[in-house]
Amino acid sequence: MSAVRTEAAVGAIVVAVAIGFMVYVSQFTSLSSDRDGYVLNASFRSIEGVSVGTDVRLAGVKIGTVTDVALNSQSFRADAKFNVIDGVELPDDSAVVISSEGLLGGNFVEILPGGSPLNFAAGDEIEDTQGAVSLISLLLKFVSGGDNEG
Incomplete structure (x- = not known):
């Protein structure tokens, strides 16, 4: 009987x-990423390296998470939704x-704050976006001489 009790206790x-x-x-x-916060939208020319669950940071501090990434078939841009924690x-x-x-690190979404006295509300779209810069494209420009003077 003692062995059965021991097995039950270990279980x-x-x-x-x-x-x-x-x-x-x-x-x-990020399993509880939608706990308290609001959603913002943005549209990018290129969102390479960003997927659902990618960090959203402000001054290097995580303030949210990317919740959706989709191709906009009308504008051919990448639309992203991300959650920002309440209080920010x-x-x-x-x-x-x-x-x-x-x-060699991954990509993340960085917010560069403006100076307006008005703030984004839930569901607003951030118009000022800059997509991902391809490191390979930059290296190819550098190797091929980048500037075409002449």
């Missing part, structure tokens, strides 16, 4: 640890840029 501990892990994951990852109010002349974490 209960495993289940408790699994539940604790799931709670931890849901609190500290962005001026309505802010810009949004696809930035890189470095030479």
